Amino acid sequence: xxxxxxxxxxxxxxxxxxxxxxxxxxxxxxxxxxxxxxxxxxxxxxxxxxxxxxxxxxxxxxxxxxxxxxxxxxxxxxxxxxxxxxxxxxxxxxxxxxxxxxxxxxxxxxxxxxxxxxxxxxxxxxxxxxxxxxxxxxxxxxxxxxxxxxxxxxxxxxxxxxxxxxxxxxxxxxxxxxxxxxxxxxxxxxxxxxxxxxxxxxxxxxxxxxxxxxxxxxxxxxxxxxxxxxxxxxxxxxxxxxxxxxxxxxxxxxxxxxxxxxxxxxxxxxxxxxxxxxxxxxxxxxxxxxxxxxxxxxxxxxxxxxxxxxxxxxxxxxxxxxxxxxxxxxxxxxxxxxxxxxxxxxxxxxxxxxxxxxxxxxxxxxxxxxxxxxxxxxxxxxxxxxxxxxxxxxxxxxxxxxxxxxxxxxxxxxxxxxxxxxxxxxxxxxxxxxxxxxxxxxxxxxxxxxxxxxxxxxxxxxxxxxxxxxxxxxxxxxxxxxxxxxxxxxxxxxxxxxxxxxxxxxxxxxxxxxxxxxxxxxxxxxxxxxxxxxxxxxxxxxxxxx
Amino acid sequence: xxxxxxxxxxxxxxxxxxxxxxxxxxxxxxxxxxxxxxxxxxxxxxxxxxxxxxxxxxxxxxxxxxxxxxxxxxxxxxxxxxxxxxxxxxxxxxxxxxxxxxxxxxxxxxxxxxxxxxxxxxxxxxxxxxxxxxxxxxxxxxxxxxxxxxxxxxxxxxxxxxxxxxxxxxxxxxxxxxxxxxxxxxxxxxxxxxxxxxxxxxxxxxxxxxxxxxxxxxxxxxxxxxxxxxxxxxxxxxxxxxxxxxxxxxxxxxxxxxxxxxxxxxxxxxxxxxxxxxxxxxxxxxxxxxxxxxxxxxxxxxxxxxxxxxxxxxxxxxxxxxxxxxxxxxxxxxxxxxxxxxxxxxxxxxxxxxxxxxxxxxxxxxxxxxxxxxxxxxxxxxxxxxxxxxxxxxxxxxxxxxxxxxxxx
Numbered sequence: 001x002x003x004x005x006x007x008x009x010x011x012x013x014x015x016x017x018x019x020x021x022x023x024x025x026x027x028x029x030x031x032x033x034x035x036x037x038x039x040x041x042x043x044x045x046x047x048x049x050x051x052x053x054x055x056x057x058x059x060x061x062x063x064x065x066x067x068x069x070x071x072x073x074x075x076x077x078x079x080x081x082x083x084x085x086x087x088x089x090x091x092x093x094x095x096x097x098x099x100x101x102x103x104x105x106x107x108x109x110x111x112x113x114x115x116x117x118x119x120x121x122x123x124x125x126x127x128x129x130x131x132x133x134x135x136x137x138x139x140x141x142x143x144x145x146x147x148x149x150x151x152x153x154x155x156x157x158x159x160x161x162x163x164x165x166x167x168x169x170x171x172x173x174x175x176x177x178x179x180x181x182x183x184x185x186x187x188x189x190x191x192x193x194x195x196x197x198x199x200x201x202x203x204x205x206x207x208x209x210x211x212x213x214x215x216x217x218x219x220x221x222x223x224x225x226x227x228x229x230x231x232x233x234x235x236x237x238x239x240x241x242x243x244x245x246x247x248x249x250x251x252x253x254x255x256x257x258x259x260x261x262x263x264x265x266x267x268x269x270x271x272x273x274x275x276x277x278x279x280x281x282x283x284x285x286x287x288x289x290x291x292x293x294x295x296x297x298x299x300x301x302x303x304x305x306x307x308x309x310x311x312x313x314x315x316x317x318x319x320x321x322x323x324x325x326x327x328x329x330x331x332x333x334x335x336x337x338x339x340x341x342x343x344x345x346x347x348x349x350x351x352x353x354x355x356x357x358x359x360x361x362x363x364x365x366x367x368x369x370x371x372x373x374x375x376x377x378x379x380x381x382x383x384x385x386x387x388x389x390x391x392x393x394x395x396x397x398x399x400x401x402x403x404x405x406x407x408x409x410x411x412x413x414x415x416x417x418x419x420x421x422x423x424x425x426x427x428x429x430x431x432x433x434x435x436x437x438x439x440x441x442x443x444x445x446x447x448x449x450x451x452x453x454x455x456x457x458x459x460x461x462x463x464x465x466x467x468x469x470x471x472x473x474x475x476x477x478x479x480x481x482x483x484x485x486x487x488x489x490x491x492x493x494x495x496x497x498x499x500x501x502x503x504x505x506x507x508x509x510x511x512x513x514x515x516x517x518x519x520x521x522x523x524x525x526x527x528x529x530x531x532x533x534x535x536x537x538x539x540x541x542x543x544x545x546x
Numbered sequence: 547x548x549x550x551x552x553x554x555x556x557x558x559x560x561x562x563x564x565x566x567x568x569x570x571x572x573x574x575x576x577x578x579x580x581x582x583x584x585x586x587x588x589x590x591x592x593x594x595x596x597x598x599x600x601x602x603x604x605x606x607x608x609x610x611x612x613x614x615x616x617x618x619x620x621x622x623x624x625x626x627x628x629x630x631x632x633x634x635x636x637x638x639x640x641x642x643x644x645x646x647x648x649x650x651x652x653x654x655x656x657x658x659x660x661x662x663x664x665x666x667x668x669x670x671x672x673x674x675x676x677x678x679x680x681x682x683x684x685x686x687x688x689x690x691x692x693x694x695x696x697x698x699x700x701x702x703x704x705x706x707x708x709x710x711x712x713x714x715x716x717x718x719x720x721x722x723x724x725x726x727x728x729x730x731x732x733x734x735x736x737x738x739x740x741x742x743x744x745x746x747x748x749x750x751x752x753x754x755x756x757x758x759x760x761x762x763x764x765x766x767x768x769x770x771x772x773x774x775x776x777x778x779x780x781x782x783x784x785x786x787x788x789x790x791x792x793x794x795x796x797x798x799x800x801x802x803x804x805x806x807x808x809x810x811x812x813x814x815x816x817x818x819x820x821x822x823x824x825x826x827x828x829x830x831x832x833x834x835x836x837x838x839x840x841x842x843x844x845x846x847x848x849x850x851x852x853x854x855x856x857x858x859x860x861x862x863x864x865x866x867x868x869x870x871x872x873x874x875x876x877x878x879x880x881x882x883x884x885x886x887x888x889x890x891x892x893x894x895x896x897x898x899x900x901x902x903x904x905x906x907x908x909x910x911x912x913x914x915x916x917x918x919x920x921x922x923x924x925x926x927x928x929x930x931x932x933x934x935x936x937x938x939x940x941x942x943x944x945x946x947x948x949x950x951x952x953x954x955x
Binding site: 350351352354355359362363364365366367368369370371372375376460462463464465468471 | 562563565566567569570571572573574576578580599601602604605606647649650652678680
């Protein structure tokens with residue numbers, strides 16, 4: 001059946017512009033139809049033929065509206081507006097399109113010359129800013145499905161696409177996943193156009209480029225590759241586009257789909273690109289020569305390439321004073337280590353290397369372990385698991401119930417388990433501190449990696465002690481040293497080492513000292529600003545000279 | 547390729563599982579030993595007293611002691627005998643079935659009897675060889691019964707061995723006893739040019755014990771303990787055998803020469819006044835041992851420089867006046883040199899043990915001559931001429947210059 005359908009479709013297209021098959025609806029019963037397949041079909045000058053085709057293609061759905069109207073007063077030319085209910089702005093449609101076409105059109109313009117009529121419609125009749133025309137049926141279909149209004153006129157083998165997309169969309173609000181104390185409060189929304197405008201507003205450069213493509217055979221999701229010409233390496237941009245074009249998938253619902261198709265190391269637990277809801281973060285990345293990938297339908301924009309240290313920075317580091325930025329950066333680095341290693345260090349030291357613990361601490365740890373039923377490893381695994389369960393429960397539940405979960409969790413796990421003699425209070429402290437340390441990680445995706453890697457390290461610690469922990473750390477380092485993100489070494493700036501980049505890695509240098517862009521990325525345009533911008537009070541001799 | 551990768555991963559996992567866990571011990575299974583006492587037992591055997599901590603009693607507190615609660619001791623001493631130290635330790639497991647853990651040991655107390663008669667070389671080997679034992683616990687000599695010495699808990703420091711450890715840690719405050727830890731002791735035994743020494747402790751009656759009724763358990767008050775630990779000077783060794791003992795001033799004499807006095811107080815009578823004393827607090831001290839050869843005879847010049855400040859003057863003297871202060875300084879010099887001479891007299895005259903490190907100084911100054919001298923150093927040391935030069939100065943007089951009495955005149 002499918003093959004027959006294909007053949008039939010071929011028959012349609014072979015007739016080159018002449019539509020005489022109404023069998024598309026039958027074809028749709030058997031196959032997923034993509035606009036690509038009706039690429040060769042042109043708009044006919046017979047209105048009814050076009051309408052029948054579109055009706056077959058789009059189905060007789062309630063939300064597909066075909067409004068037949070008569071243009072002008074005399075002669076009255078039959079024509080039709082096709083749009084999807086809820087995606088087009090009805091007020092504009094009524095006032096600026098239908099009113100213009102049906103009432104305000106002067107008599108002489110509706111002559112019998114279709115060419116003149118077409119020109120008139122495109123250039124004079126419609127008071128709409130975003131207009132274009134096409135003869136391709138596939139383009140018409142896509143535009144209707146995207147929310148545009150299409151005007152078809154009897155005798156004109158051309159369609160007018162009127163962009164008055166006006167679907168309901170979320171207002172721009174503060175991104176919930178990345179909250180700052182100081183910094184812009186706006187976040188991306190689910191609409192690509194809005195997101196593009198948010199970036200444009202921050203970056204008024206003619207070099208800013210958006211390269212659009214449609215990904216997803218069925219969903220036809222619009223994806224935009226954003227970069228600054230002259231700053232981002234053209235090879236990188238080309239590579240990003242190629243990887244994106246390789247994707248042949250039914251649908252893209254979130255940028256996470258794309259992420260897994262285009263990353264360099266599909267088996268690595270480490271995230272190889274950033275996702276962010278913050279336009280300021282994207283703009284900062286673009287200014288460093290990175291490339292952003294925006295997906296329609298999600299506020300999460302991807303940014304590539306990235307190195308591991310950039311996961312541990314927050315935009316706020318750059319907005320607050322640099323002393324504070326540096327301090328907080330190091331707090332995060334330390335918490336990063338703690339969240340990965342603290343439980344395994346505790347297990348290793350208390351079960352293998354008791355001589356390393358100061359005597360008084362040993363006494364208190366030993367006293368609380370007296371009479372506990374489980375080994376330290378099992379105890380730690382149990383508590384970590386409980387913590388993960390609590391965290392997951394807290395994340396998924398509605399906010400009002402989530403609070404109840406955390407209260408129950410803190411009471412049951414924190415106190416009752418200790419009082420019942422199942423876990424030691426020290427283990428509770430360790431697990432709690434590990435959990436809190438992992439919350440300092442500004443990137444949710446790297447945090448998940450830490451949560452995941454903690455468990456094998458705990459097993460290694462339980463079996464081989466500190467030797468096992470070191471083994472685990474070395475293995476992780478070997479892995480980090482070999483993976484890349486779009487060709488950029490994952491440990492970039494540290495290994496391979498670039499001294500000039502350490503101003504933004506080991507410390508957050510003051511802005512007047514960060515003269516150069518990251519070494520690996522800013523190849524095409526090294527300088528961010530002129531050197532010597534450090535402010536200083538005007539000197540007396542200088543002032544006198546002036 | 548895929549199969550090989552899975553196989554390698556499997557191998558790594560098996561390697562960790564099969565080779566892991568062998569020396570794993572849970573904390574609650576360990577008996578943390580905080581102090582060891584070693585004494586000789588009849589039949590040439592060695593008796594060991596291991597002080598194991600009762601961790602839950604320490605952390606949750608032994609105090610309280612209200613009705614119905616039993617008083618839990620913060621530690622437990624177990625005693626066993628054996629042919630060697632390890633043998634005795636092995637026998638300890640027959641007394642209590644726990645794995646003893648020696649890494650947190652803080653004191654090794656050797657009985658005076660064992661140290662005098664058998665020498666401590668046999669136990670030094672064990673202390674040095676065993677990887678679980680560290681070299682930083684104090685090695686000290688215990689007088690009298692070690693069992694009673696190791697059973698004197700404090701009110702604040704609940705564990706006797708930690709109490710003894712604290713005594714040793716604060717030895718610099720008075721500088722009147724000179725403890726060595728195991729590592730330092732081993733080093734000085736091995737050195738041909740100096741002899742080891744260490745602090746001595748014993749139990750004595752507690753003089754603050756009140757006779758009055760109402761200060762006992764019957765009236766609900768935990769009384770002062772009967773006995774207390776007393777640190778009593780310094781034991782002098784020759785090789786590994788204890789040969790004698792220095793009292794507190796003599797011990798400081800030893801430390802003056804070794805340049806190890808850092809804090810402490812010097813009490814001396816004020817010149818020209820009867821039964822009036824002045825006391826100074828030591829700020830710093832240094833010593834310099836200079837060997838010289840005069841007429842084929844080796845002699846040592848010990849220069850001790852001491853800085854102090856005045857903390858108490860009983861006499862009618864104004865230290866604000868330079869001449870008066872000079873008098874005090876001279877008296878202080880005399881006091882220091884008296885302490886040194888007393889120590890020298892005992893070491894040279896009675897014990898023939900070069901605890902001062904004079905041999906080492908000669909070794910440094912005259913390496914060639916030392917080679918001949920080394921073999922007969924034991925005989926030569928008692929006759930060694932030592933010239934003592936003390937240069938002490940009182941740096942300031944604390945908050946006031948004149949005592950109240952002097953001011954009124």
